[in-house]
Amino acid sequence: MQSEGVASRSADPSSPRGSRTGNPGGGTSGNGAPPVDAVSLAIIEQLQEDGRRPYAAIGKAVGLSEAAVRQRVQKLLDQGVMQIVAVTDPLTVGFRRQAMVGITVEGDLDPVADALTAMPEAEYVVMTAGSYDLLVEIVCEDDDHLLEVINKRIRALPGVRSTESFVYLKLKKQTYMWGTR
Amino acid sequence: MQSEGVASRSADPSSPRGSRTGNPGGGTSGNGAPPVDAVSLAIIEQLQEDGRRPYAAIGKAVGLSEAAVRQRVQKLLDQGVMQIVAVTDPLTVGFRRQAMVGITVEGDLDPVADALTAMPEAEYVVMTAGSYDLLVEIVCEDDDHLLEVINKRIRALPGVRSTESFVYLKLKKQTYMWGTR
DNA sequence: TTCGATCGTCACGGATTCCGCAGTTCTGGG
DNA sequence: CCCAGAACTGCGGAATCCGTGACGATCGAA
Incomplete structure (x- = not known):
C-alpha cells in the first residue's frame, strides 16, 4: 500500500563512502557520516x-x-x-483527541522542552525557529483530558509565555521517520 | 511455569511502567469501541x-x-x-532539514490535503481547527530542497492562501502512534 | 608494486522460534 | 441446563535465528 x-x-x-574512512589508529567509533x-x-x-x-x-x-x-x-x-x-492507532487504543500546540517561551527553552518530554501525553516535542519556540503534539482521551493538559499543565510550566492549539480534525498521512538524537 | x-x-x-501506551479509560472502563x-x-x-x-x-x-x-x-x-x-532516522539517511508548515486554505481543504499527501517530502499531513487549516511536516535533504518544496510546490497549490513555516532546530521526543484512517 | 589489515560476504550446524493443529476451559445466551 | 463461540494450552515439524570460521575484495602504507 x-x-x-x-x-x-x-x-x-x-x-x-565519503572522503576516507580514516580510522587506522584503532578508534572503533569514528562514526560520523x-x-x-x-x-x-x-x-x-x-x-x-x-x-x-x-x-x-x-x-x-x-x-x-x-x-x-x-x-x-x-x-x-x-x-x-x-x-x-x-x-499503534491512537483511536483504537482509546485516544480520541489529538492536537498540535505551538508554544512561545520566555528564557531558556530546555527546561520547558524537558518538562514536555516527560509528559506521557506528549507524543512529539520539537524546538523550532518561527513564531513558536516549541511544537508539541498531544494525544488525549477526550476533550476534557486535552483541555486539562493544555490549560493546566502546559500553560502552568514556568517560562511558558503563550500557547496556541490546533485540534486535529483528520489525519491524512503519517509515515515513520524518527530523529531524536 | x-x-x-x-x-x-x-x-x-x-x-x-506507566508511560507508553498508557491506558486511557483506566483499564476496561466504559470504553466500548x-x-x-x-x-x-x-x-x-x-x-x-x-x-x-x-x-x-x-x-x-x-x-x-x-x-x-x-x-x-x-x-x-x-x-x-x-x-x-x-x-528510520532522517539524518542518517540523508535528510537534514525538517519543518512544520501551517497552511491556510481558501475553499475546499480536501484537494489541497490530497496534493500534499502525494508529496514524498510530506511526512505528516493533518487537517486542523485553529489558525491554520492544515499542518504538514516536511522532510528534506537541505535548505534549498526545503525552500523549493515550500515556496515552489506548496505555495503554488491552488487554494493555498498562506503558509507559515517552523524549521526544526532540535527534535526532543518522538513516539510512535499512527492514525491514518 | 607488495604487504598488511579491515570489511563484507558466504557457508554451516545447533539452538531457538515460528506455525498449524487438536483438545480443553471459560464466557455469554437461549 | 445446554449450547455455541471464543480464547488458551500443549505438542510436534518445519523454518528461522545466531554464532563461528574462512574466503575474497578493497584500501592504506611501506
Whole structure:
C-alpha cells in the first residue's frame, strides 16, 4: 500500500563512502557520516513494509545472503539508523483527541522542552525557529483530558509565555521517520 | 511455569511502567469501541520496545502462552490496531532539514490535503481547527530542497492562501502512534 | 608494486522460534 | 441446563535465528 520509496527516495548515489574512512589508529567509533548505502536502504524498505519479515526473504528481495542481511540489520540497529517497533492507532487504543500546540517561551527553552518530554501525553516535542519556540503534539482521551493538559499543565510550566492549539480534525498521512538524537 | 493459568483478564494493577501506551479509560472502563484489553496493551508495549521480540518472551512477560500471544498479535495486525515496522532516522539517511508548515486554505481543504499527501517530502499531513487549516511536516535533504518544496510546490497549490513555516532546530521526543484512517 | 589489515560476504550446524493443529476451559445466551 | 463461540494450552515439524570460521575484495602504507 504505502508509497514505495518512503525513506529512500533520491537514492543519493553521491559519495557513499565519503572522503576516507580514516580510522587506522584503532578508534572503533569514528562514526560520523551516514554509513547507509543503497542495499541497506533496500533492506530498510523491506522492513518498513513488515518489521518481522525473515532475513532470508529480505535477502532474496535485495540479492543478499541471509547472514549478510542479518549482520546489516544488526548494524543498522546498533548504529541507530533505524528501529523496529510496533506503532499503534491512537483511536483504537482509546485516544480520541489529538492536537498540535505551538508554544512561545520566555528564557531558556530546555527546561520547558524537558518538562514536555516527560509528559506521557506528549507524543512529539520539537524546538523550532518561527513564531513558536516549541511544537508539541498531544494525544488525549477526550476533550476534557486535552483541555486539562493544555490549560493546566502546559500553560502552568514556568517560562511558558503563550500557547496556541490546533485540534486535529483528520489525519491524512503519517509515515515513520524518527530523529531524536 | 504458570502456576495458575489464570490469564490476568480483568484486574491486574501491576501495570508495567506507566508511560507508553498508557491506558486511557483506566483499564476496561466504559470504553466500548476499542477491542483491545489490558493484556493486548501489554503485548503492544513489549513490541514497542522491540518489534522482533519472540512470542515466547512476550508471553512470559505478560503471562500468556506463546500460541496465545501469536494469535493476539496476528489479530491486532489484522484489525489494524497496530503495525510492526522499521522507522528510520532522517539524518542518517540523508535528510537534514525538517519543518512544520501551517497552511491556510481558501475553499475546499480536501484537494489541497490530497496534493500534499502525494508529496514524498510530506511526512505528516493533518487537517486542523485553529489558525491554520492544515499542518504538514516536511522532510528534506537541505535548505534549498526545503525552500523549493515550500515556496515552489506548496505555495503554488491552488487554494493555498498562506503558509507559515517552523524549521526544526532540535527534535526532543518522538513516539510512535499512527492514525491514518 | 607488495604487504598488511579491515570489511563484507558466504557457508554451516545447533539452538531457538515460528506455525498449524487438536483438545480443553471459560464466557455469554437461549 | 445446554449450547455455541471464543480464547488458551500443549505438542510436534518445519523454518528461522545466531554464532563461528574462512574466503575474497578493497584500501592504506611501506
